[in-house]
Each structure stands twice: as C-alpha cells, then as structure tokens.
Amino acid sequence: MEQPPSGTTSLLRVTARDAVADDVIALTLEHPDGRRLPDWAPGAHIDLILPTGLTRQYSLCGNRWDAHTFRIAVRRESDGRGGSAYVHDVLAVGDLVGVGGPRNNFRMVPAAKYVFVAGGIGITPMLPMIHQAELVGATWKLVYTGHSRATMPFTDELAPYGDRVSIVATDEGGRIDIGALLADAGGDSRVYVCGPCSMLDDAVAAATTWPPGRLRVERFRAERSDTPARTEPFVLELARSGRTLPVTPERTVLDALADAGVGVLSSCREGLCGTCETTVLAGEPEHRDSILDDDERDSGTCMFVCVSRSRSDRLVLDL
Structure with missing residues (x-):
C-alpha cells in the first residue's frame, strides 16, 4: 500500500485511551479507514490539532513498526492553556482529531553506546530510542526521574530491562x-x-566542552533568550518571486509572510516544533528557536520563521 507523505495533516480516530500514570493518559490513534500511517523514526513527534484551535506537539512513543497506529502520552498541565485539559476531559475513544506530521527534531544517530536521561513525561521519546538500541545491539542505560513512581508513565514497560534502567523518585x-x-x-x-x-x-x-552533536536535548517548552531582538526593521527578499517585504520589530517573519499572502506551514509559533523551517539563502538569521544546535545555528542555512529574525539588514529566503 502506498505510504502517505510525512508532514501532512489528516484526521485520525482515537481508538484507545489508557491511564499510564497519575494525570497521564496514553492515546492510540488510527486512520478511520484503516490506512497506513506515515513512517517515523525514534525522536519524532506529531501535532495534535484540537477542535478548540489549539495545536500541541507530542512525542510518538509506540511501536514504530506498527504502520497503522500512533501512540502518544499527555500529562495534564495545571498551568497550561487548555490543550492537555481538553485531551484529558473531552477527547474520547471514537473521536476524530487533527494530526500533523510526523516531524523529527530529536533524531537518534547511530552509536555503539547511549545514555538516555528522562524527566517525567520526557520518557516518551526515549521508549522508541531504547527499542532501536536493542534492535541494533547497542549498549545503553536509562536514568528516569520523577516526583514519584505513581507519576512516572511506562515504568511497567521498562521493568524487563532490569538494571539498565535506573528509576529515581524524588519523594523517595x-x-x-x-x-x-x-x-x-x-x-x-x-x-x-x-x-x-x-x-x-x-x-x-555540563556539556559545554563536548563535541557538537554528542549531547541532544528536546524541550517541551520554548527556551527564552535574554538577548534583545533586533530593534531596527529589516527586509525579507523572497528569492523565487523576487518580492521584498519589510519586517518591523513588533512583527514576526511568519506574520509578515502571511500578510503578504505567502503560505508557510506553522504550528507551535514558539520555535519548538520545526514546522515552519525555511531555507536561508543570504543574510544572517537571528535564531530564537529551541531546536537547532550551535553548529546548525552557525551555518545560517535555515531558520524557523515563527520566532527567529534577522541580524542583517536583508535576509533572503527560499520562498
């Protein structure tokens, strides 16, 4: 059967809903017609597009070899903006929900040894990574911490790995x-x-002296920069059409593009999800995302237009 392209948006049905820890539920999603879902690799996430208009990103934590299901886990966030509350209180088995992706900003690269460190719901991307490490025969260990064992999802799935998994509960x-x-x-x-x-x-x-790429982190919340954004306007040049667009300090690049009728897919608007990645052909981006590592930022070849801006007077984008 033909595989659907990665990154598309579709309606999937909730086919299972399981409590996996205090205030954490796991959802299983399938295509309502039983169609194959896009392939994905460890570290990938999807966008959950809720009827309320909110879009949230959740790591895929199921079996990547099951071509017909996605599994995610959602922790209720008491100080959130209502996305997790909707999932916990409203979304039910049988409901349809919009799904975008998968996308991967936390790629697992080949190695002989791995160390995985997870805090709370941060265990979700680690589960497929552990399965992959097992598959290729790599050496690995996991340190998994949380407030209490009752709040830490998937400890039952990790139990068969024995002493390669260290559970650290702060209430103990x-x-x-x-x-x-x-x-x-x-x-x-x-x-x-x-x-x-x-x-x-x-x-x-702790890893400031490490070679680039040896440490990879994934953030669920945007990293805020103390560096002030450029206070002067700059000009966007769209290489494919030759158009130029002014961007004033109070507007984002994404907003300037949208106002000019230039469609760029976006989701989180916080520099977290990677949806709006755009190629930079000339100029110096001012990176304000929580995705790129230092080498990727120094290369200046791409930017996330929802939050990043320009250090130069002119920025040429492949649009």
Missing part, C-alpha cells in the same frame, strides 16, 4: 546530579536528555 529521597551523570557517560556515548527545562539547562551547561 532520590536526586540525580546531571553534571556527574554526564561526566561518567564516557566519550564514546551519545547522550539524549528530555524533561523539565532545569534538567536540560543543567545538561547543556
């Missing part, structure tokens, strides 16, 4: 020292970290 007196953990990782290990912002910030700080 457990604490992890990210700096010490990364120092013991070994120079030949790839390290993947997903969880609260404080955990990710500590990991990045």
Whole structure:
C-alpha cells in the first residue's frame, strides 16, 4: 500500500485511551479507514490539532513498526492553556482529531553506546530510542526521574530491562546530579536528555566542552533568550518571486509572510516544533528557536520563521 507523505495533516480516530500514570493518559490513534500511517523514526513527534484551535506537539512513543497506529502520552498541565485539559476531559475513544506530521527534531544517530536521561513525561521519546538500541545491539542505560513512581508513565514497560534502567523518585529521597551523570557517560556515548527545562539547562551547561552533536536535548517548552531582538526593521527578499517585504520589530517573519499572502506551514509559533523551517539563502538569521544546535545555528542555512529574525539588514529566503 502506498505510504502517505510525512508532514501532512489528516484526521485520525482515537481508538484507545489508557491511564499510564497519575494525570497521564496514553492515546492510540488510527486512520478511520484503516490506512497506513506515515513512517517515523525514534525522536519524532506529531501535532495534535484540537477542535478548540489549539495545536500541541507530542512525542510518538509506540511501536514504530506498527504502520497503522500512533501512540502518544499527555500529562495534564495545571498551568497550561487548555490543550492537555481538553485531551484529558473531552477527547474520547471514537473521536476524530487533527494530526500533523510526523516531524523529527530529536533524531537518534547511530552509536555503539547511549545514555538516555528522562524527566517525567520526557520518557516518551526515549521508549522508541531504547527499542532501536536493542534492535541494533547497542549498549545503553536509562536514568528516569520523577516526583514519584505513581507519576512516572511506562515504568511497567521498562521493568524487563532490569538494571539498565535506573528509576529515581524524588519523594523517595532520590536526586540525580546531571553534571556527574554526564561526566561518567564516557566519550564514546551519545547522550539524549528530555524533561523539565532545569534538567536540560543543567545538561547543556555540563556539556559545554563536548563535541557538537554528542549531547541532544528536546524541550517541551520554548527556551527564552535574554538577548534583545533586533530593534531596527529589516527586509525579507523572497528569492523565487523576487518580492521584498519589510519586517518591523513588533512583527514576526511568519506574520509578515502571511500578510503578504505567502503560505508557510506553522504550528507551535514558539520555535519548538520545526514546522515552519525555511531555507536561508543570504543574510544572517537571528535564531530564537529551541531546536537547532550551535553548529546548525552557525551555518545560517535555515531558520524557523515563527520566532527567529534577522541580524542583517536583508535576509533572503527560499520562498
């Protein structure tokens, strides 16, 4: 059967809804006609497009070899904007929900050894990575922390892995020292970290001398920059049409493009999901996303137009 293209948006049906921890439910999604879903790789996420108009990104945490189902897990966020509350309180088995993607900003690269560090719901992208590491015979270990075991989803799925998985519950007196953990990782290990912002910030700080790409982090919330945005207007040049568009300090590049009738797919508008990635042909982008690593930012070959801007007077985009 022909495979649907990755990155498209479709309506999928909720076919299962399971409580997997306190305030965490797992959803299984399938095409209502039983069609094959797009392939995906460990680290991928989908957009859940809710009837309320909210769009939220969730890591795929099911069996990537099952071509007909997606599985995600959603934690209720008491201080959120209503997306997780809708999923928990309204979305039911049998309902149709919009789904975009999959996309992958947290790619698992080949390695002989892996260290996975997860905090709370950050376990979701790690499950397919662990399955992949097992499949290829790589050495790996997981350190998984949370407030309590009752709040940590999928511990039952991890139990068969024995002492390769360390469960650290803070209500049992457990604490992890990210700096010490990364120092013991070994120079030949790839390290993947997903969880609260404080955990990710500590990991990045502990790995400042590491080679690019050895540490990968995925953020569920946008990283805020203290660097002020450019305060002067700049000009966008659209290479395919030759059009030029002014961008004033109070407007985003995405808004300027939309106002000019230039369609660019977008979702989170926070520099998190990767939907609006656009190729840069000339000029110097001012990166304000939470996706690119330092090398990717230095290359200046792409930007996420929902949040990133320009350091130069003119920015030429492949649009």
